[in-house]
Amino acid sequence: MSETKEKTGWFARLKQGLRKTQVNLVGIFTGGVVDEAFLEDLEFQMISADIGVETSALILERLRERIKLKGLKTQDEVKVALKEIIADILRPCEASLNFDEHKPLVIMMCGVNGAGKTTTIGKLAKHFAQLNKKVLLAAADTFRAAAKEQLAVWGDRNQIEVISQEKGDPASVAYDAISSGRKKGMDIVMVDTAGRLPTQTNLMNELARIRKVQGKAMEGAPHEVILVLDGTNGQNALMQAKAFDEAAGLTGLIITKLDGTAKGGVLVALANSREKPLPIYYIGVGETIDDLQPFKADEFAAALVGLDQIGGKKE
Numbered sequence: 518m519s520e521t522k523e524k525t526g527w528f529a530r531l532k533q534g535l536r537k538t539q540v541n542l543v544g545i546f547t548g549g550v551v552d553e554a555f556l557e558d559l560e561f562q563m564i565s566a567d568i569g570v571e572t573s574a575l576i577l578e579r580l581r582e583r584i585k586l587k588g589l590k591t592q593d594e595v596k597v598a599l600k601e602i603i604a605d606i607l608r609p610c611e612a613s614l615n616f617d618e619h620k621p622l623v624i625m626m627c628g629v630n631g632a633g634k635t636t637t638i639g640k641l642a643k644h645f646a647q648l649n650k651k652v653l654l655a656a657a658d659t660f661r662a663a664a665k666e667q668l669a670v671w672g673d674r675n676q677i678e679v680i681s682q683e684k685g686d687p688a689s690v691a692y693d694a695i696s697s698g699r700k701k702g703m704d705i706v707m708v709d710t711a712g713r714l715p716t717q718t719n720l721m722n723e724l725a726r727i728r729k730v731q732g733k734a735m736e737g738a739p740h741e742v743i744l745v746l747d748g749t750n751g752q753n754a755l756m757q758a759k760a761f762d763e764a765a766g767l768t769g770l771i772i773t774k775l776d777g778t779a780k781g782g783v784l785v786a787l788a789n790s791r792e793k794p795l796p797i798y799y800i801g802v803g804e805t806i807d808d809l810q811p812f813k814a815d816e817f818a819a820a821l822v823g824l825d826q827i828g829g830k831k832e
């Protein structure tokens with residue numbers, strides 16, 4: 518498949534995946550006049566798509582400015598402006614993983630139960646292997662027995678080595694995997710951790726310990742600490758990001774399950790939630806490997822409001 522074709526395929530899937538959020542957000546664009554009542558409705562819709570009160574107010578303020586400055590009259594024009602404003606807020610979150618600085622690059626994944634960590638690790642491992650990277654996985658989710666097996670079976674099927682221990686302590690599984698990854702000249706070591714809730718203080722402290730021990734196996738490891746967020750959690754994601762950051766020092770985010778939610782606007786809230794927003798490395802809109810792709814601000818903003826990517830043309 519050519520790159521352009523692949524890109525088109527992904528954009529179509531992204532748009533389809535974000536359909537529920539899109540309807541929620543721009544369902545009111547029915548071609549009527551742009552007046553005060555319309556803008557107030559739009560603010561309400563943004564909030565209900567989980568963009569958040571503060572970020573919705575900011576977007577509306579910028580939108581009013583543009584309407585005035587550029588003399589925008591139609592809802593179509595306003596929609597394009599909305600897409601641009603959202604893309605501007607999202608752009609600082611665009612980033613790619615850097616594979617060149619560390620060998621192996623150690624990535625620790627964390628998140629609440631069922632966020633999609635193990636599935637995402639599987640998809641990423643395959644993706645990295647396709648890029649000719651040597652990948653090793655650490656099954657440090659020793660809490661849920663099935664998770665270890667899930668990863669082991671998956672590793673067998675895809676010829677990707679998985680390190681686990683019979684009755685392992687998660688920190689020691691991570692330590693072993695990194696040591697082994699160094700010896701074997703691996704490019705990437707991904708550490709899966711058990712799901713935990715921000716309210717489970719012991720488990721949050723354990724995450725900090727798992728992180729610390731990795732630094733003993735390799736200086737500076739883990740180089741990436743990625744929080745996997747379930748997109749269907751909406752605004753709750755902000756609280757999770759804060760708690761996991763405090764416990765484990767996050768370096769980035771992956772947001773899954775954007776296909777199953779009308780709350781996909783939460784990415785805009787996340788991007789506007791701190792002075793230097795966390796990178797969003799990947800987003801997921803489904804169960805297959807092709808449904809997880811790098812996050813691109815313009816693409817996401819266009820899909821969110823139901824426009825074509827280039828030039829903001831209507832569908």
Ligand SMILES: Nc1nc2c(ncn2[C@@H]2O[C@H](COP(=O)(O)OP(=O)(O)OP(=O)(O)O)[C@@H](O)[C@H]2O)c(=O)[nH]1
Nearest residue numbers: 630631632633634635636712773774801802803804
């Ligand atoms: N629809 C949809 N489902 C997804 C996506 N990503 C993951 N899932 C599904 O989410 C479910 C939970 O995924 P897991 O990878 O087991 O979650 P986990 O975070 O490892 O779970 P714990 O180990 O219990 O913490 C699985 O059924 C996945 O197939 C996505 O982008 N879209």
